[in-house]
Amino acid sequence: MSDELKQEQEIARIIHTTFKTAEVDIKRAGRLSIKLRSDLLPPFISYLRDYLQFKHLVLISCVDWIEDNEFELVYHVYSYEKKIHVMIKVRIDRENPKMQTILPFWDHAGTYEREIHEMNGVFFEGNPDLGEFILEDWDNIPPMRRDFNTVKYVNEVYEWRKGREDKQDVRETISKEYGEIIPDFDSEEK
């Protein structure tokens, strides 16, 4: 550690003086991961952009942690000067996913938010254009949610080509041939 990560540690220290609750994790040289309370995001972004010179908004990602009933919005911000990439992670409720827009800070944030709204169903307060982007007349649940099952959807909507029905499962074929009954312990427990 030490010298190599001096700059990263310094940034972590500065962030801590203003945002006490931010959990800063130095992943490696040039990579910071910051966990943040969702309501602190706009001031934090503004602080990062204008005070710490993180001028480049790289990407906004949304990860569906369905088991926690939360979405994780990941704001990727980069500083060309410091050559440090910061991932700001905020968790929001999955039932009623809402977030404040960061459109005032970056022009192109709007497009990312528009896509996340469409693909994950997160509503961005203050973004005037959350209209249809990639999908057209979509009436199912937002497709990038983990509970949207593509195979199930395909089976419901499309027809499989004919002529491949004779395919066999190797494991099944073998167990059938040798009279092996494979127990199902998982379902037994439930």
Place this chain on the structure above:
Amino acid sequence: MSGIIKQEKETTLYLGPQHPGITGNMMIELKVTGDTVQRGKTHVGYLHRGFEKLMEERLWMQCFPIVCRICVPEPDPNEENLARAIEEIEGREVPERAQYIRVLVLELSRLTAYLLWMGGQAGSAGLYTMPQWTVGDRDYILDLFEELTGGRVYHMYIWAGGVRRDLPEGFKGRVLKVMDYLEERLLEYDRLLFENAIFQKRAIGVGVIDKEKAMEWGVVGPPLRGCGIAHDVRRDEPYEVYDKLEWEVISKDGGDVCSRAYVRRKEIDQSISMVRQVLDKMPSGPVYNPGPNPLKWKLPVGDSYVRTESARGEFGYYVVSDGSLRPRRVHVRGPAYVHGVSLLERMLPGMNIADVSFIMNSLGTCPPEIER
């Protein structure tokens, strides 16, 4: 001219979705008066294949044949990014020779992308000889790819832990031969396109990106360097062996189509020089550091963002692993996402209709990476 058509009548013009400037299916809804664009809106969705979603339902190894399809003209940064993201999460080392080969592949693919761009740029200015030439010359590089990887366009060659096969015998000589040929041809290209008065008239002062705003608008790659801002991922965050090669970041003031073209043109020379250096410095040794059986390959819990300098700018992958056999999330950041939507929409007002696809091309708009 301006006197003939009444200015106040606004017409809607749909540009696309069939290849407005040969980069892929995408449509721009233009509000025009006369031949001046008042405003425009980008519509995408013609190429949405849901790759990011598909990957969530595939084994890690099965993602590699998918990602290369995210960008047709330049598939390799996708493979390299995914491989590097995975390697970072699981802490797998890549043999040095494999890193050199990756750089070789990346630079060759940059050349193919630039050749295709050059054709498109000239074609959208009405110079139709250029596309014929560049697409033909691009085939020489595709021949090299065919020999190295077994595929011409989609290579599926870089994977986690290294690359799939070592260089075939005598490959170095054949690459150098193609490079020599290209260098000779570039002189012709210069004469035909870059020194061409028609092209210069079309390109100088057209499609200007404000240098002050460029970074804020998320401009990356050649368009950013065309604004005189010398940022290149290969220099800022050197990956593979870019820090072991001799090269300078190319930039040019101006921010217009011409300076972007200049940057790309110089970068072609640079790529050729890099290819030569890589072939020269390449050490011997293994090209693959094996990992676990792909059917039972679990990554540790973690995430990583990696970036590559593609022909269109910063190409990034955000990969999240939840410790299972499959990715939790793979998010692709294509430069065209910004260039083709928010930046283009901002630049459209006041533009001449004939310049729209010309400028789109110079921005490096690539719809497949907007939709993934």
Place this chain on the structure above:
Amino acid sequence: MGKIKGTLLPFSALKYLGKKPHTVRYPLETKKIADRYRGFHYNDIDECIGCGTCSTICQNDAIDMIKIDGIESKKGDSGLRPRVDNGRCCWCALCIEMCPTGSLSLTDKFILTSSNPDDYLLVPGVDNPEAKDNISFVKDNDITLLNFNRVPMRELEGSERIKSFAEVVLGYVQEEARQEAIRCIDCALCVTACPAHMHIPEYIAAIADADDKLALKYIYDNNPLPEMCGKVCTRQCETVCAMAHKGDAIAIRWLKRYATEQFPDPSIVLEPKISDPNGKTVGIIGGGPAGLSAGYFLALRGFDVTIYEALPKMGGMTFAGIPKYRFPEDSLDKQIDYMKKIGVKMINNIRVGKDISFAEIKEKYNAIFMGIGFHVPYTIGLDGENLNGSIQAIDFLREINIGNKVDVGKKVVVIGGGNVAIDAARVARRIGAKVTILYRRRVEDMPADWEEIEGAEDEGVNIITQGIPLEIIGKNGKVKTIKYGMAEMIPDPKGGRPRPKLIEGDEHILEVDTIIGAIGQEADYSFLTEEDTKELEIERGRVVVNEFKQTSMKNVFAGGDNVNRTMDAISAIADGVKAVEGIEKFLLG
């Protein structure tokens, strides 16, 4: 000026009007296709084992495994072959990289145009046998996604081993077991070769997932003696393992051993559900693997089971015949204790036919299971075999295992090449003798496990191959020397294994204190009365049974060495399990 120059420059391109184009040539020239080109598939149908890994890895769901006329399933071959839907295939060649046999490859053929979707279904190798000559993209032996190297098993050093009967194989620790389990491709071909058809892919997958408890459940599902199998099984599964075609088989036996060793008391994990007593009684003759596994499953299903065993301990040959350094007594005790917990009654030191009559047992129980094993050795048939100091391996091993002392002197010659011979040699080595194995054929012909042979060599056992014993010469009623002649191998015209033929005059003599014969055993049917033998059909020393191990005496079932020809523990266990089905059908309908 510059402007004029710029205007004129483009016209220099006119000179290219005469240039030969790169992309299309007239007249059409076929471009040379790269050596690695990834086109349509080709499959070497005879090499292919139908493991289905290509179908599993295919991210496009383009590969189906289908039945093909003329290809039958057999041990180590599912009988299925891949069919590629070229409408879906993207020629990423992951299937090639994952093919464990290397039978699948891509060719340089890539042109196919048709409006009929069925034309895109290609069974590689069957539909395009001629593509054999066009193979281009093949599996690389160095750069491979599959790991063909087994995680090495830690063992005691050879010099250390001969000092005691401590277990030689030390077993995997968790990390090693996981690494080994991760190598497995879950093809299930091992199941085809396992006589008991254990759920091998399932328990290996559970070990790979670090879920050892689930693994144990799968293991005990149809094998109540897995710890025994984990140590001494003949592992036919590993011989057909898909990975064995190009590398080391998955260490299936060691993985099973690992899983069973993790839990000192399996009943805590398994929580066996024992059915309510059904009022039927079963008597079992012989407490070997066959009898024990029959007893276990019968007891689980509510039968009242009693096992009669002539030796002081259960286990049959696994107790009496297998040396303790391979199968320690506490492992055996653990298994027996677990069975007792289930409710299997066991009576030791009672020999049917001597201490209790067969008729009495038949009278006492609703059904009988007979797993008496092969405990009577064949004699070698040499002059001087009856001399003092000429003993039988089976007797020797039994005495040692029971805990008795056997004096073999300083120099021992073991005759034979099976596992029993190697066991006897290694045991004799441990009690301080210099040991020579005399075998008629070559080392590669030995029926013994290669690991056992290697182990014996490591421990300093001298192996003389192609040596045929001729005469045992004694002095004062005790063996003194053995005369043997060298043999040459004559190939069998029928394609069988080569036969040894004595070379006239090439004779040698070895000084010896003890000669141990180990050329095979047979069953002891002396407990049967004359009437019984009339009723019970026996053919060439083996009891004849039907599919459910039922003998010609309706209420008598049989299994183990005295029934099957594979003569190993796992087959005996399989017999026992099968007989339970039969007994259930017979008694409960």
